[in-house]
Amino acid sequence: MEQAPAITEQVALLQERFRTLNKVMTTKASIAQTPKELVWTLNKAKLYRYIPVAPKEKRHAIPLLLVFALMNRPYILDLRPGHSFVEFLVSRGYDVYLLDWGVPGPEDKHLKFDDYALDYIPRAIRKVKAISGAEEFSMLGWCIGAILTTIYASVLPNDGLRNLILLTAPLDFGNKQDITFARWTDEKYFDVEKVLAAFGNMPGDMIDYGAKALKPVENYIGNYVKLWDNLDNPQIVEAWHAMNTWVTDNIPLAGGAFRQLIVDLYQNNRLMLGKMIIRGQRVDLGQLRANLLTVIAEGDHIAPPCQSEAILSKVASRDKEIFRVPGGHIGIMAGGGAHKLTWPHIDGWLGVRSSQKLDSSN
Amino acid sequence: MGEGQAGGSKPLDPLESFRGLRDIYLDTMAKAMVEAVNTESYAKASGAMLDTTLTLSAPLREGLEKSMLQVLEQLSLPSRQDIVALAERFTNLEMRLDDMDAKLDRILGLSHPAQPGVPTESAAKSVAQAAPRVKRGPARTQPASAAKSAARPGQAAPARKAAKTLPARKAARKGTK
Numbered sequence: 001m002e003q004a005p006a007i008t009e010q011v012a013l014l015q016e017r018f019r020t021l022n023k024v025m026t027t028k029a030s031i032a033q034t035p036k037e038l039v040w041t042l043n044k045a046k047l048y049r050y051i052p053v054a055p056k057e058k059r060h061a062i063p064l065l066l067v068f069a070l071m072n073r074p075y076i077l078d079l080r081p082g083h084s085f086v087e088f089l090v091s092r093g094y095d096v097y098l099l100d101w102g103v104p105g106p107e108d109k110h111l112k113f114d115d116y117a118l119d120y121i122p123r124a125i126r127k128v129k130a131i132s133g134a135e136e137f138s139m140l141g142w143c144i145g146a147i148l149t150t151i152y153a154s155v156l157p158n159d160g161l162r163n164l165i166l167l168t169a170p171l172d173f174g175n176k177q178d179i180t181f182a183r184w185t186d187e188k189y190f191d192v193e194k195v196l197a198a199f200g201n202m203p204g205d206m207i208d209y210g211a212k213a214l215k216p217v218e219n220y221i222g223n224y225v226k227l228w229d230n231l232d233n234p235q236i237v238e239a240w241h242a243m244n245t246w247v248t249d250n251i252p253l254a255g256g257a258f259r260q261l262i263v264d265l266y267q268n269n270r271l272m273l274g275k276m277i278i279r280g281q282r283v284d285l286g287q288l289r290a291n292l293l294t295v296i297a298e299g300d301h302i303a304p305p306c307q308s309e310a311i312l313s314k315v316a317s318r319d320k321e322i323f324r325v326p327g328g329h330i331g332i333m334a335g336g337g338a339h340k341l342t343w344p345h346i347d348g349w350l351g352v353r354s355s356q357k358l359d360s361s362n
Numbered sequence: 363m364g365e366g367q368a369g370g371s372k373p374l375d376p377l378e379s380f381r382g383l384r385d386i387y388l389d390t391m392a393k394a395m396v397e398a399v400n401t402e403s404y405a406k407a408s409g410a411m412l413d414t415t416l417t418l419s420a421p422l423r424e425g426l427e428k429s430m431l432q433v434l435e436q437l438s439l440p441s442r443q444d445i446v447a448l449a450e451r452f453t454n455l456e457m458r459l460d461d462m463d464a465k466l467d468r469i470l471g472l473s474h475p476a477q478p479g480v481p482t483e484s485a486a487k488s489v490a491q492a493a494p495r496v497k498r499g500p501a502r503t504q505p506a507s508a509a510k511s512a513a514r515p516g517q518a519a520p521a522r523k524a525a526k527t528l529p530a531r532k533a534a535r536k537g538t539k
Contacts, residue, residue, distance in 0.1 A: 042460060043453045106442060107449035123460050130467060180400045189409025191416075198416050198423065213399060213408075217392035225388065229381070301396075 017231040024227070029242040032075035034087045036098070040127040044102025047124045049131060050086055054093035060354035062162055063095040063132040065125065067145035070116070071207050071253040073246060074100050076334050077142075080242045085333055088343050092351070097128050104254040109200040112256035114278045117151040125159065138163035138350060139290075142333070143303060144261070147171065147271070150288065150311070155278055157287045163353045164290040164317075165346060168329050170303035172310040173269040179304055180214050185266045192262045202258040204250030214301045243334065272310060285314040292320040293349050295332065295342065302329040321349065 040047035052059060066086070068074035077098065078086035089096050099121070104111060128137055137160055141149030146169030153161050176182045184190060195202065212219035230236040253261075270276040276283040292315060296305045305324070312320050325332045325342050332342050398404060434441050440448075 042456055107446040126464055183405040184408060186405060189405045191413060194416050215396055217388060217395050222388055
């Protein structure tokens with residue numbers, strides 16, 4: 001007699017779980033909600049400025065420009081309220097700008113690192129300076145955004161860059177044994193010209209497949225098992241939903257930039273060897289003089305730690321630091337522990353270097 | 363069981379041991395797969411598969427492109443190449459506008475040096491007031507069409523306008539007239 005209500009309860013619970021599952025699998029979460037304004041556009045690129053919320057006396061004088069990777073949406077930096085790096089920075093008094101590269105079309109297939117680092121970034125920076133009134137600025141580059149900011153900072157070292165933060169930066173491609181992507185894109189097996197002849201730009205779905213295939217069980221099975229186990233936990237479901245919205249929002253990578261990524265970097269390691277040529281100019285990492293913080297994810301399978309370590313010995317910066325965080329490529333910034341570990345460290349490092357006047361030794 | 367519940371511990375879950383076994387299996391599989399994909403043989407196999415797919419699909423793709431081009435020509439419609447060429451010219455125009463904007467700012471800066479500290483606040487204020495804020499909710503960002511029109515020559519974006527309504531610059535431009 002007592003079993004009937006218990007079974008009904010179980011069925012209702014199961015129904016509710018399927019409803020939740022259906023919702024998170026078929027809808028998009030509300031993401032990127034920190035108030036912002038569009039201040040500049042060029043081609044597909046957009047520059048946003050986040051509305052300051054800190055009292056005037058607590059704001060930092062030096063603005064911060066965030067530069068994310070080319071093949072993913074930048075709203076991972078502003079994923080959801082309460083779990084947003086941007087929201088955290090704004091609340092700490094930073095004048096935050098975000099460069100959104102947009103989605104390249106067929107007309108952008110020739111865009112290269114040269115264009116992004118020497119056309120788009122300097123122009124965006126000019127706008128940042130005009131709006132903030134500051135002559136100096138800080139920059140944070142994540143993943144391929146870190147490659148672009150490093151190139152920019154090396155080629156234009158006198159542009160006013162005071163602080164550079166590199167997150168999970170794939171800069172050194174010398175250790176082919178530990179970089180799975182380097183194996184896959186070896187010229188023996190991977191014909192980049194054939195791929196680009198077929199598609200023009202590198203399709204987002206192919207990039208996504210490549211990233212997921214590095215850890216196939218976790219990405220194709222474990223991820224959904226984790227969701228199923230936690231369908232009754234609204235906090236975990238909400239976090240999963242937001243992350244899934246970002247993960248499935250793939251964009252192509254401009255053909256020219258993809259060619260450079262594969263040929264110049266993965267196959268020939270030209271940046272670290274000082275042989276990379278951008279607009280006819282050699283990229284000399286020794287010219288990079290900005291204060292430098294390199295954040296390394298110890299469990300990163302996309303840009304393993306060995307790719308981000310050597311930069312410190314190459315640059316001319318006198319103030320430089322490596323910060324190692326347990327976690328993966330995205331998890332260290334958007335995972336559950338980011339607000340306890342990575343974000344406060346970045347704030348602590350950047351805050352003391354973002355005042356109007358700074359000791360020239362820095 | 364009753365004692366356990368009274369003590370606040372979780373009720374007995376008959377599937378708990380199954381989950382434990384499943385997790386061990388998945389962990390083992392995950393480690394094995396990570397090792398498998400990081401081998402020369404996997405790189406070779408995936409490269410060969412991609413190469414074959416691209417080789418086989420190339421004639422179909424080329425045929426489709428040719429026939430589409432013919433259809434568009436017959437209908438007097440622009441081809442993809444035409445649109446691409448237009449878009450490239452449009453981007454070049456945007457770049458030139460941006461360059462002119464930079465030059466104008468430099469000229470204004472030289473003729474009317476801004477007072478230290480003034481531009482930061484006034485710029486922030488005027489931009490915040492004049493530019494369309496992206497409000498909380500699903501429709502947070504400007505639609506693509508708005509962004510496009512913002513970049514169109516002669517149709518300055520609201521934010522662009524805002525940047526030009528900075529008090530210091532306004533005064534400076536009056537001075538230059």
